Amino acid sequence: xxxxxxxxxxxxxxxxxxxxxxxxxxxxxxxxxxxxxxxxxxxxxxxxxxxxxxxxxxxxxxxxxxxxxxxxxxxxxxxxxxxxxxxxxxxxxxxxxxxxxxxxxxxxxxxxxxxxxxxxxxxxxxxxxxxxxxxxxxxxxxxxxxxxxxxxxxxxxxxxxxxxxxxxxxxxxxxxxxxxxxxxxxxxxxxxxxxxxxxxxxxxxxxxxxxxxxxxxxxxxxxxxxxxxxxxxxxxxxxxxxxxxxxxxxxxxxxxxxxxxxxxxxxxxxxxxxxxxxxxxxxxxxxxxxxxxxxxxxxxxxxxxxxxxxxxxxxxxxxxxxxxxxxxxxxxxxxxxxxxxxxxxxxxxxxxxxxxxxxxxxxxxxxxxxxxxxxxxxxxxxxxxxxxxxxxxxxxxxxxxxxxxxxxxxxxxxxxxxxxxxxxxxxxxxxxxxxxxxxxxx
Amino acid sequence: xxxxxxxxxxxxxxxxxxxxxxxxxxxxxxxxxxxxxxxxxxxxxxxxxxxxxxxxxxxxxxxxxxxxxxxxxxxxxxxxxxxxxxxxxxxxxxxxxxxxxxxxxxxxxxxxxxxxxxxxxxxxxxxxxxxxxxxxx
Numbered sequence: 001x002x003x004x005x006x007x008x009x010x011x012x013x014x015x016x017x018x019x020x021x022x023x024x025x026x027x028x029x030x031x032x033x034x035x036x037x038x039x040x041x042x043x044x045x046x047x048x049x050x051x052x053x054x055x056x057x058x059x060x061x062x063x064x065x066x067x068x069x070x071x072x073x074x075x076x077x078x079x080x081x082x083x084x085x086x087x088x089x090x091x092x093x094x095x096x097x098x099x100x101x102x103x104x105x106x107x108x109x110x111x112x113x114x115x116x117x118x119x120x121x122x123x124x125x126x127x128x129x130x131x132x133x134x135x136x137x138x139x140x141x142x143x144x145x146x147x148x149x150x151x152x153x154x155x156x157x158x159x160x161x162x163x164x165x166x167x168x169x170x171x172x173x174x175x176x177x178x179x180x181x182x183x184x185x186x187x188x189x190x191x192x193x194x195x196x197x198x199x200x201x202x203x204x205x206x207x208x209x210x211x212x213x214x215x216x217x218x219x220x221x222x223x224x225x226x227x228x229x230x231x232x233x234x235x236x237x238x239x240x241x242x243x244x245x246x247x248x249x250x251x252x253x254x255x256x257x258x259x260x261x262x263x264x265x266x267x268x269x270x271x272x273x274x275x276x277x278x279x280x281x282x283x284x285x286x287x288x289x290x291x292x293x294x295x296x297x298x299x300x301x302x303x304x305x306x307x308x309x310x311x312x313x314x315x316x317x318x319x320x321x322x323x324x325x326x327x328x329x330x331x332x333x334x335x336x337x338x339x340x341x342x343x344x345x346x347x348x349x350x351x352x353x354x355x356x357x358x359x360x361x362x363x364x365x366x367x368x369x370x371x372x373x374x375x376x377x378x379x380x381x382x383x384x385x386x387x388x389x390x391x392x393x394x395x396x397x398x399x400x401x402x403x404x405x406x407x408x409x410x411x412x413x414x415x416x417x418x419x420x421x422x423x424x425x426x427x428x429x430x431x432x433x434x435x436x437x438x439x440x441x442x
Numbered sequence: 443x444x445x446x447x448x449x450x451x452x453x454x455x456x457x458x459x460x461x462x463x464x465x466x467x468x469x470x471x472x473x474x475x476x477x478x479x480x481x482x483x484x485x486x487x488x489x490x491x492x493x494x495x496x497x498x499x500x501x502x503x504x505x506x507x508x509x510x511x512x513x514x515x516x517x518x519x520x521x522x523x524x525x526x527x528x529x530x531x532x533x534x535x536x537x538x539x540x541x542x543x544x545x546x547x548x549x550x551x552x553x554x555x556x557x558x559x560x561x562x563x564x565x566x567x568x569x570x571x572x573x574x575x576x577x578x579x
Contacts, residue, residue: 011537012561014579270511277572280504343560376537376558381579 011376012268013343016385018441025393025432032397033425036404037418043409045402048219048243049226051235059232068123075124079185081359086182090361093176097355102181103169104349108341110210111334114217115237118224121214127189128204131196146200154206154248157195159256161188161209163296166260170267171288212253219244220330241402244327246319254329255303258431259296261336265438266291302430303329306423324410325424328403332431335395339388339439343379350374388440396432400425494520494553499573501527501566512575515556521576523552523564531569535576537562 053059061067086098093099113120122128135141168175168184175181196203204211222237244250266272272291279287307322357370364370403424411417495515500507515521525533525542526549533542533550537558544550544566556578564573 011558012563014560014577273511373539376560381559 011343011347013384013388013440014381016389016440018437021389021436021440022433025389025396025436026429028393029396029400029425029429029432032400033404033421036401037421040401040404041408043405045236045239045405046242046409048235048240049224049228049233050239051224051233053226054223054232054234062232063230069129071123072126072129076126076129078124079126079189083182083185085359086178086185088360089178091178093178095355095358095361096178097352097359098178099176099181100348100352100355102185103176104341104345105352106210107165107169108337108345108349110214111217111337111341114214115221115334118218118221119211119215120218121208121211122205125204125208125211127192127196127208128201130193131201131204134197135201143200143202146202147198149199149203149206152248154250155212155245155253156249157207158209158212159249159252161207162213162253162256162260163292165209166256166263167289167292170260170264171285171292173284206247213257216244216253216330217334219327220334238398238402241327241330242406244330246323246326251300251303251322251326254326254333255300256296257333258329258336259299260292261333261340262299262435262438263292263295264340265435266295269438269441299431302427306427325403325406328399328406328424331398331402332395332428335391335393335398336435336439338391338395339435342387342391343384346379346384347374347376350378385440389436392432392435392439396428399428403428494522496522496524497574497576498524499526499564501525501529501569501571501573503528504569504571506571506573508574510574512561512577515576515578517556517559517578519556521554521556523554525550525552525566525573527566529569532567533573534565534567535562536565541567 054062082098082101085096085101089096089098110121140146165184168180172180192204192208195207199207205215206212219240220237221240222234224233224235224240224243225231226233267276267288276284276287303326304322307325308320351374353367354369354372354374357367358364359366403421407417407420411420495513497513498508523533523535523542525544527544527546529546531544533544533552534540535552535554537560538554538556540552540554542550542552556576559578562576562578564576565571566573
């Protein structure tokens, strides 16, 4: 049976009395909404690239080919070390650091780094480096040498990749076993490199699940690159969200992220554990798969109902309405990610460097941390609960801000503006109540 | 215009029913959980003379018998874990990393101070069988 969370980490958070948090959160959202309706009358968050340009010297350094190459070499080194440790270290996540690196340092670390600096994974992506190397050797360097990804594909490959990864993390029985980590990393790299061999390096921006995730979160970073002249600007991070692309599959990417978090909460409830405790083997996997797909489906259905079925929001739009508002969900994704993984990072995250002293299980002590135990008292349980509630609530309040700003930008008639947002507000309140119940009450 | 009004009214009805149902669901779960643990708590975990809280688990095949799936333990209290299994295996308290060998039919006993807050899993290691969770707070 899998350990409590993510197949990693020996500890789960204490449940919080949820009803109080739920009432408070619902109230805050509704009050925010009506305050905005009253006082926020012209759009202010629709110009993602308006801001103060960074000093030219800094920009030159960041854009220098040698600097870009250095970042990707670091990425490549990290990938190779992870593969070697996963392959030749011990076969247990209690002594092998590779699973903690993948599920905690990499997967969770993407979020704060991208929030701070923008699309970091694109900058570090070792697969891009390999593809460039192959292109250099084979002489296929032109865009015309590769097939063009059809427009309807959009971000669907990334959505699928994220679903596979979260399935491995949350449904599969032994996600943290180093052998499984190794298999996943190798298979992922092979599939990505093969796709890039057909579609060129452009593939990664749409098909590499982790890069797409990082770039998406990076829209909420204080740094942006002006498309007109390539200048890096310091901007209002909330305005940056207006640059979230509206291509096909973008709603799916965000709903997979939200739905998988919801499923992780669900799978920790006593009710689910009683249910899944009675199943073994294939039945266990099928139940988990159904649960994951079910939660992604629920989250998507609620969002699509609120945007598509909204008669006022339909008028005069070139881009499907659900894609015009999907960026409002992004702060919510970040909020849940913080709530969901905060304690895993502060506790299990320690294992990533404690175990790194003896990565291959040979009795080494490279960094003097061998044999040390995770400090489970590094952060108080009350602090964890507060961080979780505040993160979820902040995410949703920002979501209401963003949706409001987009509504007043898209609709000119004041009653349309407000009505377009009512269904979304209902969805956000529903997500908040459900999210708090699932993540904190289990 | 009128048609869209009617549609929106219908939408609102559905949405609010959904929201209320969801909120009610969350509340209901909580109560169930509270009563369940309260009822089971009196039946199973007893505080011994030495002040240790005893948690008994019996394993037969893949069936795990405990009074509660999650036992509440006060922080810094003493826990006495008694596990009887139908095979030789190892009992592992995650997080605390306490282990004890268990022989077929003979109860294995593990006593320790619960000094780390959180929810921790107790597992029969070889069989990968979850025995019980300790909720230390």
